[in-house]
Amino acid sequence: MTTSDRRGPRTGSAILRTALRRNAGAMASGTVLMGMYQAGETAFPIALGLIVEHTMRDRSLGALGLSIAALAVIITTVSFSWRFGMRILQKANTTEAHRWRVRVAACALQPVARDADLKSGEVLTIATEDADQTADIIEVVPLLISSLVAVLIAAVALGTASVGLGLLVIVGTVVVLAVLSVLSRRIGSGTREQQARVARAGAKVADLIAGLRPLHGFGGNHAAFRSYREVSTEARDQAVTVAKANGAYAGAALALNAILATAVTLLAGHLAFQGRITTGELVMAVGLAQFIMEPLKLFSEMPKYVMIARASAERMALLLAAPPVLAPGTERPAAGGxxxxxxxxxxxxxxxxxxxxxxxxxxxxxxxxxxxxxxxxxxxxxxxxxxxxxxxxxxxxxxxxxxxxxxxxxxxxxxxxxxxxxxxxxxxxxxxxxxxxxxxxxxxxxxxxxxxxxxxxxxxxxxxxxxxxxxxxxxxxxxxxxxxxxxxxxxxxxxxxxxxxxxxxxxxxxxxxxxxxxxxxxxxxxxxxxxxxxxxxxxxxxxxxxxxxxxxxxxxxxxxxxxxx
Incomplete structure (x- = not known):
């Protein structure tokens, strides 16, 4: 293994690209299955609308049985696609996290020192929390794509009933994401700072534990504890700041999604009152307006998780990309002193x-x-x-x-x-x-x-x-x-x-x-x-x-x- 191989990717973006590239197969399978899940979920209110429409025209037991069979197929598809899709993605996620933990640990345990200003506590945080959060990108991308599939299917289905309803979903989704992307950047920068401060607090407590006996010996334990309290307080304050940003993000996402769903419901009711859409289409529109809340919520949360994964990947790059203090050669010593x-x-x-x-x-x-x-x-x-x-x-x-x-x-x-x-x-x-x-x-x-x-x-x-x-x-x-x-x-x-x-x-x-x-x-x-x-x-x-x-x-x-x- 060459020195450049040991150092690994130099940037957080390169680490994320590496993770995505070597899990492309699992992500493709997971995306297909999760796309089927979201399509099945979207198909349920569409099927209900069609059932109402046909039942009102053809009130036969055969039509009712066919409708029940169609709903059973949809429910089965939703159940199995979710189960197997998440199984594939979570296996890939945990495997990728393990790879990065091993990579970070191998880097930290090299017998040559590295030119990175990171203490053992910080390295531990990178090898655990940051590795896990970086690997989350394996789940985030398929879920993002599958949520987009659900939104598009809902928009197309509503567009068949009324072009205005379809456009409202598309335009509303773009507006929701535009607003939330601003908040997600704030969360990403805050998360990077929080991770750094938590890691510093971990490094401080590790140093205190290692030197506790000598500290007690010359009476320096109280000053050392005060020092740790200051570092820990900084980490706590930053965690509160990030929590507030996360709360604002979640609240804004919920409010915007609810406004969009309400707008779709009200517009569908208005169109039905005017006779421009049928009763079955109204049932479909109301059902989709309620259902679309979930994929929209998931879709709107993905930018936040992408920013967190990128922040963690950049912290891993601090260690993985740092050049070794020594550039080891390839020779072996002979017997001697x-x-x-x-x-x-x-x-x-x-x-x-x-x-x-x-x-x-x-x-x-x-x-x-x-x-x-x-x-x-x-x-x-x-x-x-x-x-x-x-x-x-x-x-x-x-x-x-x-x-x-x-x-x-x-x-x-x-x-x-x-x-x-x-x-x-x-x-x-x-x-x-x-x-x-x-x-x-x-x-x-x-x-x-x-x-x-x-x-x-x-x-x-x-x-x-x-x-x-x-x-x-x-x-x-x-x-x-x-x-x-x-x-x-x-x-x-x-x-x-x-x-x-x-x-x-x-x-x-x-x-x-x-x-x-x-x-x-x-x-x-x-x-x-x-x-x-x-x-x-x-x-x-x-x-x-x-x-x-x-x-x-x-x-x-x-x-x-x-x-x-």
């Missing part, structure tokens, strides 16, 4: 080091932000144009690697990895195919958590690991990273939330399990530093020392002060 040459980025100033294949190297960063900058580079979250120098994995420049190859060869595990709702096992081995789950549990010292519960690895974990302690969440994340058995593993502070004894055991476990595999740990933990084959000291953005932990303790006083506790 990691090489960093002359890298300048953020706090890194000419950083150079090499970790050969199979070595366990620890990096002691005196400045925490330097460790963060290095992790961002190794994780592929920084575009090549944003830094100087070269980063190679397995002898290949990271900018030339395909996403799949980079992910399969090197795993970069952040200090605060996500824990998902599920079980311990599903968090450690999401694919269910990892051969090292038991070894990873042992090495990460997660054994005590497993032993605490009768379910063992099948113990249920709540969202974000809410039923686990900080140390248990950290060890669970470490077990997942170790179980992946990546050729190159980069860890950042994997033991900050555990006690010294457990830390010592984890350090030995990592060294044992990763023997023969390339491992880089950014840490200040003496246990991990001691377990590593060598330690690189990162100070002032560059490597200032390279030796074993114990040699550095003896020869480097600054290192001794930085890492001893």
């Amino acid at each position: 990691v090489e960093v040459r002359g890298v300048r980025y953020g706090s890194l100033d000419g950083l150079e080091f090499q970790v050969p294949a199979g070595e366990f190297a620890a990096i002691a960063a005196y400045q925490p932000h330097a460790a963060g900058d290095l992790m961002s580079l190794l994780a592929g979250g920084v575009p090549p144009a944003a830094y100087e120098g070269v980063i190679r994995v397995g002898g290949r420049d990271t900018a030339d690697l395909s996403i799949e190859a980079a992910r399969a060869h090197m795993l970069v595990d952040p200090s605060h990895a996500e824990i998902f709702a599920g079980t311990l096992r599903s968090n450690i081995d999401p694919a269910g195919t990892g051969p090292l789950v038991g070894e990873a549990v042992e090495a990460s010292m997660l054994t005590d958590v497993v032993a605490l519960h009768s379910e063992g690895l099948d113990y249920g974990v709540r969202d974000r690991g809410a039923n686990l302690s900080g140390g248990q969440r950290q060890r669970l994340s470490l077990a997942r990273a170790l179980a992946a058995d990546a050729p190159v593993l980069v860890l950042h502070d994997p033991t900050t939330a555990v006690d010294a004894v457990t830390e010592q055991l984890i350090a030995r476990g990592i060294a044992g399990l990763r023997r023969g595999r390339t491992t880089i740990v950014l840490t200040s933990s003496p246990a991990l530093l001691d377990a590593a084959d060598r330690v690189l000291v990162l100070d002032g953005g560059a490597v200032t020392a390279d030796d074993t932990h114990r040699n550095l303790l003896k020869s480097d006083r600054a290192y001794h002060r930085a890492v001893t506790r």
Whole structure:
């Protein structure tokens, strides 16, 4: 798949065209069936008028039986065409919504960052509400066409009785749609703003949940809650504005449709009084005037749904059309280690080091932000144009690697990895195919958590690991990273939330399990530093020392002060 394929349609209109194009068959079938439904509904008052007309002329049981049979055919057509037409359209609608949800999720989960100012809460809204509302276009278009069919049939039928009645329906429909199209534009713009504000509120509450414990720790929870209340209030006010616009639209549509139906009824009554139409035609006209309210209502509501679908499609385009920060290549790395040459980025100033294949190297960063900058580079979250120098994995420049190859060869595990709702096992081995789950549990010292519960690895974990302690969440994340058995593993502070004894055991476990595999740990933990084959000291953005932990303790006083506790 090329980069342009990943990005998908660039505009909301292009997204809607894509949805319409790949559901053309289902929409055609649905349109035919829904057109039959509307034609049958329209035929009912026409048939009643004809029955009255013929019954008054020919009062026989045969004519009555034929009339009943004709009504039965119409009712059967209406019932089955509606049932199967809506089944086809709703299946296509839900399938299309699923496709866009998967597309948005795949885009958001790419291992390269995207240049779209959207937080996780907003992405969630796009992947759910916006995807569903965009797919509604699959139902809207056939319903719009079928409603138009009903209006045209009614106009033609009334025109056969009186040209004036037919023209009144056509002209009245045009006037109704012209008035409502103005209101629908207001609803579309208001809906876009409402969706954006709701998404921002969702992103804010997601951030609050993620940082609730530290917020409580330094007393910032009240200020954070006030901030969320402001954002939520803005979303509520905009929702009220949209609701008012929707109410005005619905009221105007109902009033205009009622006026048109009343006008048709009054004109038909006037023509019948003058003897210009028959009693049967009057019955037909009155029936059509009542029936036409439904397709007119449906027809007049369609522009609103089109505008909502377009607004949602434009929000999806914000994410789908945003160019990736990195343009992944197609090469695959050979077996090998990691090489960093002359890298300048953020706090890194000419950083150079090499970790050969199979070595366990620890990096002691005196400045925490330097460790963060290095992790961002190794994780592929920084575009090549944003830094100087070269980063190679397995002898290949990271900018030339395909996403799949980079992910399969090197795993970069952040200090605060996500824990998902599920079980311990599903968090450690999401694919269910990892051969090292038991070894990873042992090495990460997660054994005590497993032993605490009768379910063992099948113990249920709540969202974000809410039923686990900080140390248990950290060890669970470490077990997942170790179980992946990546050729190159980069860890950042994997033991900050555990006690010294457990830390010592984890350090030995990592060294044992990763023997023969390339491992880089950014840490200040003496246990991990001691377990590593060598330690690189990162100070002032560059490597200032390279030796074993114990040699550095003896020869480097600054290192001794930085890492001893």
